Amino acid sequence: MVAHVTTPFQSIAEIRANLDDGTYSCRELAESLISRIEEHDNDINAFITVTADDARSTADAQDVLIAKGQAGPLTGIPLAHKDIFCTEGVKTSAGSKMLDNFIAPYSATVVAKLKAAGCVTLGKTNLDEFAMGSSNENSYYGPVRNPWQTSHVPGGSSGGSAAAVAAGFCPVSTGTDTGGSIRQPASMCGVTGIKPTYGRVSRWGMIAFASSLDQAGVFARNAEDAAILLSAMTGADPRDSTCIDAPIADLTQELSTPLTGIRIGVPEQYLSELDAPMADLLTSALFEMEAGGAKLVDISLPHTRYAVPAYYVIAPAECSTNLSRYDGVRFGYRCEDPEDIEDLYKRSRSEAFGDEVKQRILVGTFTLSTGYYDAYYRKAQQIRRLIHQDFVAAFNSVDVIAAPTCPGPAFRLLEKISDSIAMYLQDIYTIPVNLAGLPGLSMPIGQIGEMPVGMQLIGQYLDEARLLGMAHQFQQRTDWHLATPTLQATGVSHG
Numbered sequence: 001m002v003a004h005v006t007t008p009f010q011s012i013a014e015i016r017a018n019l020d021d022g023t024y025s026c027r028e029l030a031e032s033l034i035s036r037i038e039e040h041d042n043d044i045n046a047f048i049t050v051t052a053d054d055a056r057s058t059a060d061a062q063d064v065l066i067a068k069g070q071a072g073p074l075t076g077i078p079l080a081h082k083d084i085f086c087t088e089g090v091k092t093s094a095g096s097k098m099l100d101n102f103i104a105p106y107s108a109t110v111v112a113k114l115k116a117a118g119c120v121t122l123g124k125t126n127l128d129e130f131a132m133g134s135s136n137e138n139s140y141y142g143p144v145r146n147p148w149q150t151s152h153v154p155g156g157s158s159g160g161s162a163a164a165v166a167a168g169f170c171p172v173s174t175g176t177d178t179g180g181s182i183r184q185p186a187s188m189c190g191v192t193g194i195k196p197t198y199g200r201v202s203r204w205g206m207i208a209f210a211s212s213l214d215q216a217g218v219f220a221r222n223a224e225d226a227a228i229l230l231s232a233m234t235g236a237d238p239r240d241s242t243c244i245d246a247p248i249a250d251l252t253q254e255l256s257t258p259l260t261g262i263r264i265g266v267p268e269q270y271l272s273e274l275d276a277p278m279a280d281l282l283t284s285a286l287f288e289m290e291a292g293g294a295k296l297v298d299i300s301l302p303h304t305r306y307a308v309p310a311y312y313v314i315a316p317a318e319c320s321t322n323l324s325r326y327d328g329v330r331f332g333y334r335c336e337d338p339e340d341i342e343d344l345y346k347r348s349r350s351e352a353f354g355d356e357v358k359q360r361i362l363v364g365t366f367t368l369s370t371g372y373y374d375a376y377y378r379k380a381q382q383i384r385r386l387i388h389q390d391f392v393a394a395f396n397s398v399d400v401i402a403a404p405t406c407p408g409p410a411f412r413l414l415e416k417i418s419d420s421i422a423m424y425l426q427d428i429y430t431i432p433v434n435l436a437g438l439p440g441l442s443m444p445i446g447q448i449g450e451m452p453v454g455m456q457l458i459g460q461y462l463d464e465a466r467l468l469g470m471a472h473q474f475q476q477r478t479d480w481h482l483a484t485p486t487l488q489a490t491g492v493s494h495g
């Protein structure tokens, strides 16, 4: 076995210092993490594909750059990509049987940018099929388990990316968030996660779920690392017309800005409906912010309760059109011996999509059909507008909004799988942010029953640097983000 050259829980800053002063090489670091993944990922199932050989050769190339004194902030930093970002020459499955045989012919902009910045990709992480889910139980590759307690889910849909950071497999990872899929697993795995403003990061090569909501973001051990990684992902991309036409952003610029005078809006509806342990942790976190100089202001987001129903009309509608491209003809799964073209379409889709995906395609097709469009889709869009207006009104009197990320800590595997509504309600505090297209961050604020939970900071458009700065200031005052799980061998295997 390879000797571990580092503790597996170092931040980017610590790794950077060790790489630059020669304590260990990029290659040694990569080997150490690959061996940790080999040792423990049978129990966690965070990875669908480990790209060990590619990681080794990329690491060697970064060692050469460091030796020449040409290292940038991300040179040699190991990471993992959610398996929804196309990666040239590597299987890109979106967690689905449909794409189990799909080798991406090109890399997503996010993958290409981070590669160019010198990151060493260790592999592709597990997720709910086509990013539909809140527990990572909808993957064709089996569920991901929470590193804090393997009887529990890691959250979803970017559960593999969150679990990989929490388990010490990599310091940072990428994810996508359509209704909460970065923030919710970040909360449940005790890591920091940020979904930037809709359009902040290019989605070219990111497999689409619901295009008016999808956005890429990151997981990290702390806000500073998240800021460094996310900065490198930003910037205009002529290949994605929804990508904001702005230069690469420096999202680290507010890390040292004190909390003094920042007005934090606290939505009255949110705190009153939480269970006591969650409300207590949130209140303590808010007091900590106040002690740092922030001002708490009561606000109201009255339409929040309609967000989940509106989302579950809009997202399935968009998914039903996006997923129509998987027809068994051009790429992905094709059924055996089709009788005719109709049989080819029907059986390829029936055999390769999982139950949750099928349910959403059916719902989406229904709500978009003649006669139902006005009753469902148009109504949902009207609610979306109201939710957007709630935020606009709130931001008249505050700079940032604080909220829970999820109603509570991670739950047990299978606990909610047969109750769609209970599962969908996990995203009640994250979905409004996607409907409005705003940036949202989740950071650890404590534990309930030895499982981590997070608080969400919601910002104004393009105000990611402020969210990251506030989280960093909070993390200077608290040490919840430093807590790490002890991995235990459970002998569980995954299908």
Ligand code: GLN
Residues within 6 Å of the ligand: 131, 132, 133, 134, 156, 157, 176, 177, 178, 179, 180, 181, 182, 209, 315, 427
């Ligand atoms: N849990 C939500 C859903 O299943 C959100 C998923 C996501 O953000 N990708 O749709």
